[in-house]
Amino acid sequence: MVESRNEKVTIRDVAELAGVSHSTVGRVIGNYGSVSEKARTRVMTAIEKLGYSPNAVAQSLRNKKTNTIAVVVGSIANNFFSKVIGAMENVTTSQGFNLLICSTHEDIVTEVRHLQNLQRKRVDAIIMSSLQTNVSAADMGLYNSEIPIVYIDYSIPNVPHDLVESANFKGTFEATEYLINLGHRKIGAMCTPQFPTVKQRFEGYCAALKKHGILFEPSLVVNRQYHSENAGREMVKELFLLNDDITALLILNNNLCDSTLLALRDMNKNIPDDISLITWDDTSLNDLLEITTIAQFPELIGKVAALQAIKRVQEVNSGKISQERFVKTLGTEFRIRKSCKAL
CATH class of the missing domain: 3.40.50.2300 (Response regulator)
Structure with missing residues (x-):
């Protein structure tokens, strides 16, 4: 009988205790393929008994999914962006995604470096407020990659990704x-x-x-x-x-x-x-x-951008990717108080 070894427990141990193949355990953990209810129950019982926890990194490499959406902004200390990010986090968390927050400190070189790192990490989507006004040929692969990108605030003219902006x-x-x-x-x-x-x-x-x-x-x-x-x-x-x-x-x-x-x-x-x-x-x-x-309305900008990013991830996962660009321009509100006078 296999004994529990907590974090040292492997799929091999689970398969041995459940009396099934390694691939069956993999299908149950990944929730894909065909598995009989009887086999699934045995695998889940073995997992619980052994205290097995799948390696999230290994799973993401196999599935090519990380359940992570990154947001890149100029400064997280900025009042506007802090509200945008808060709304994004509410949406992503409710939909089972992690939100990775990156600050460029208003620097284009840092922005490019973040994009390079995020693509290496294989995040599922990127939401960003870019400082770029015209992407160079050398960096075009970063800004026009296969990873879905939703821009907030401003869209780079020669990079036609989705956009959520104010008027x-x-x-x-x-x-x-x-x-x-x-x-x-x-x-x-x-x-x-x-x-x-x-x-x-x-x-x-x-x-x-x-x-x-x-x-x-x-x-x-x-x-x-x-x-x-x-x-x-x-x-x-x-x-x-x-x-x-x-x-x-x-x-x-x-x-x-x-x-x-x-x-x-x-x-x-x-x-x-x-x-x-x-x-x-x-x-x-x-x-x-x-x-x-x-x-x-920063909270609305964050919500709409996060929902669109998740929609794009779902399209990639299903293989049914819409080629139609999403552009949402949200209105502003002119709030008249007492700082102006008539001449």
Whole structure:
């Protein structure tokens, strides 16, 4: 009689105790193929008696499945992405998948390295917010691999994978037009060029100015790489140094909001008496300070992206892969509070 050896127990031991072949034990564990109910019961009894636990890594190599979905984002400390990931985890856990979280720290080289590692690990799908604007030929295999990829926030133009995004252009257009209708003409915009979504928002800003016949002034736009928590301070000071007649400010990346507020305080600029202010993404602080915002719905983005990733995994497993690209653009909500005034 075979004795229990806990983690040292092998399929051979289970087969011996159950009186069946190794392949029968494998079919029961993997839940595939044809096995009589009598044999299945004997195998399950032997597994329980011996305390056998299948090697998950070995199983994934045999099945070419890991039950793991990876998510790659710029920063897990970012309030927006933390909510996105939380919603994804709720979905993946409920569907029996593990969620592997990777942060690029807003660096393209790190992003490429994560993709290389994830493909070596054979994750079942990848959900990512990419910094790429145009993938090089050398890296194309990473971004256009057989592993399903669902993009959030932004889709790389030459890589036609699934996409879940917010209405970046429309949301900023609406906010800019709101300021124009309040009588503002000198509207400053704070941009961070390494984020492709900010480019879409900037285009919405420009389109609203054009619609209302307002000449675009380059000096009203500060376009800097986001490199630290103090980036907003530097950008605001530059804007007012070049334009002392700015009446409104549009922040196209909420990472800049906190330091912008500090800079305005240092300059004795009161909101909204001295400067009207609108920022992207709603936070508890924006609500507390009654700042008008263009709100996204990160939990919904995470949920939709995770469900689509799981759908793609199921298609791969069934061999019935849809060639139709999934694109979902979610609306934003313009939340008017007390940070803007009419002129």
